Amino acid sequence: MKAVMKLVATAAVGIMATVGAAQAQQVTFRSSDTHPADYPTVQAVEFMSEILKKETDGRLSIQVFHSGQLGEERDTVQQTQFGVIDMLRVNLALLNNIAPITRVPGLPFLFRSEEHMYKVMDGEIGQEIMKALEPHGLVGLAYYDSGTRNFYNSRRPVRTLEDMKGLKIRVQQSDLFIDTMRALGANPTPMPFGEVYSGLQTGVIDGAENNWPSYHSTRHFEVSKYYSLSGHTMAPEILVMSKRSWDKLSAEDQELVRKAAQESVAKMRELWKEREAQSREAVIAAGAEIHEVDMDAFMKAVEPVYAKHVTDPQMQDMVERIRAVQ
Ligand code: GTR
Numbered sequence: 001m002k003a004v005m006k007l008v009a010t011a012a013v014g015i016m017a018t019v020g021a022a023q024a025q026q027v028t029f030r031s032s033d034t035h036p037a038d039y040p041t042v043q044a045v046e047f048m049s050e051i052l053k054k055e056t057d058g059r060l061s062i063q064v065f066h067s068g069q070l071g072e073e074r075d076t077v078q079q080t081q082f083g084v085i086d087m088l089r090v091n092l093a094l095l096n097n098i099a100p101i102t103r104v105p106g107l108p109f110l111f112r113s114e115e116h117m118y119k120v121m122d123g124e125i126g127q128e129i130m131k132a133l134e135p136h137g138l139v140g141l142a143y144y145d146s147g148t149r150n151f152y153n154s155r156r157p158v159r160t161l162e163d164m165k166g167l168k169i170r171v172q173q174s175d176l177f178i179d180t181m182r183a184l185g186a187n188p189t190p191m192p193f194g195e196v197y198s199g200l201q202t203g204v205i206d207g208a209e210n211n212w213p214s215y216h217s218t219r220h221f222e223v224s225k226y227y228s229l230s231g232h233t234m235a236p237e238i239l240v241m242s243k244r245s246w247d248k249l250s251a252e253d254q255e256l257v258r259k260a261a262q263e264s265v266a267k268m269r270e271l272w273k274e275r276e277a278q279s280r281e282a283v284i285a286a287g288a289e290i291h292e293v294d295m296d297a298f299m300k301a302v303e304p305v306y307a308k309h310v311t312d313p314q315m316q317d318m319v320e321r322i323r324a325v326q
Contacts, residue, residue: 083244153207
């Protein structure tokens with residue numbers, strides 16, 4: 001009995017010592033993502049965690065709470081600002097109402113191609129946008145792909161502006177997206193991502209807009225089969241860290257986190273390309289109908305969105321610089 005007691009006592013001391021040492025050093029960042037475990041954004045942050053673990057012998061790592069476990073995106077943005085969540089992967093649209101300059105990459109039809117978007121976001125403009133988040137408690141770490149967003153709805157094929165009329169289309173909770181949708185003739189309905197499937201199913205909304213992987217992973221195609229290749233925005237994804245969590249790190253650790261985030265970008269792009277092709281194929285096989293739209297008319301219709309949202313000189317200048325990027 002005595003021997004057993006002694007063993008238990010020794011074991012307990014041992015564990016405490018390990019915990020004590022671990023607490024002093026080990027940091028596991030809590031990161032949030034609305035997407036499921038196999039989605040490229042989630043996988044990219046997992047990949048980043050592996051890099052961090054390797055570089056620090058397991059001292060720094062990331063635990064990704066995927067599938068919206070920590071809440072809908074707008075709430076998780078606030079929690080990240082407060083430091084309740086350390087890291088967040090979110091679409092730039094969700095930051096539009098916090099830092100207006102983040103609207104620029106989401107402006108309709110601004111980027112001519114994916115290459116154009118990469119060049120802009122990988123360069124100094126991308127950095128300037130990240131900097132603008134810091135006064136709002138967020139430190140930008142990396143941009144991830146989100147492809148191009150297209151409309152889909154459950155009522156009819158949309159090819160022309162006329163077809164858009166009267167459709168209730170769910171948008172992200174951003175004034176820019178609300179106004180873009182209105183300019184195209186639809187009735188915008190801002191709504192959290194997690195509510196869209198039931199909204200489509202019950203007919204509260206007629207449609208939504210998203211890239212191939214999201215249209216697929218959410219199974220929205222089951223209840224909304226007309227997909228139109230409008231490509232109206234390429235608002236990228238962003239990985240941010242709470243400024244509160246960031247400020248607790250040493251300069252060396254900040255550097256390690258930045259580097260690991262940057263290294264995860266190439267991985268994400270590779271995963272994204274594969275996923276886009278797979279999702280496209282899967283939804284078509286499941287019965288989604290793909291339609292081309294009258295691009296010239298769509299592009300013309302969104303001009304008032306620029307007049308309304310690109311108001312200050314910094315934004316105007318950024319739009320011009322983006323257009324000049326070859
Ligand atoms: C996805 C994006 C999510 C979320 C979602 C939405 O493409 O990755 O972060 O913004 O769209 O439409 O709400």
